[in-house]
Amino acid sequence: MRNLVFDLGNVLFKFGPDEILDGLFKDPLIKRKLKEVVFKTSIWKELDRGTLSFEEAKKIFIEKNPNLKEEIDKLLQEWKNYLHPITENIEILPELKENNKLFILSNFHEEAFNYIRRKYSFFDIFDGMIISYKEKLLKPEKEIYQLLLNRYNLNPEETFFVDDIIENITAAEEVGIKGILYTNPESLREMLKRIDAL
Structure with missing residues (x-):
């Protein structure tokens, strides 16, 4: 067998970050930034590894990118729906x-x-x-x-x-x-x- x-x-x-970002945001600059500061980071990998909780990761993402707080909140809340x-x-x-x-x-x-x-x-x-x-x-x-x-x-x-x-x-x-x-x-x-x- x-x-x-x-x-x-x-x-x-x-699972396509571009499709997720297109579904949630209109501004191309915001989409590009979020792809870099969320999906392409070692923090995202640590979430996969289970060495960071979702709340811990969210806190780090926002601390590093305070100007994107609302967008990061929205992305992390809704990405799994895609x-x-x-x-x-x-x-x-x-x-x-x-x-x-x-x-x-x-x-x-x-x-x-x-x-x-x-x-x-x-x-x-x-x-x-x-x-x-x-x-x-x-x-x-x-x-x-x-x-x-x-x-x-x-x-x-x-x-x-x-x-x-x-x-x-x-x-x-x-x-x-x-x-x-x-x-x-x-x-x-x-x-x-x-x-x-x-």
């Missing part, structure tokens, strides 16, 4: 489950993960999940892949990891997991057929 491991952001859920499932990929999960074990391996904040976990029942189909904030580890750190293999007793040669970022795929392959670089739903289906998972 194969083990199919899925990333969340941009594989099972749409995490929409990629329907075509969610729809194939029950079919995949018939002959494979399914897992999630993803970098995700606690608040955002709890929000989507409560909102969508398809999470129940998975056999296990490794979420960065719970483990204090991030992709592409080798330890997070090793943790997946060890915790669920997976044979790396029978394990396939679907991610949209090449560095994360490369790191998985370094511990023996087979990588599938995600680009779109159609090519994902093709690749899953090629390995007889579908």
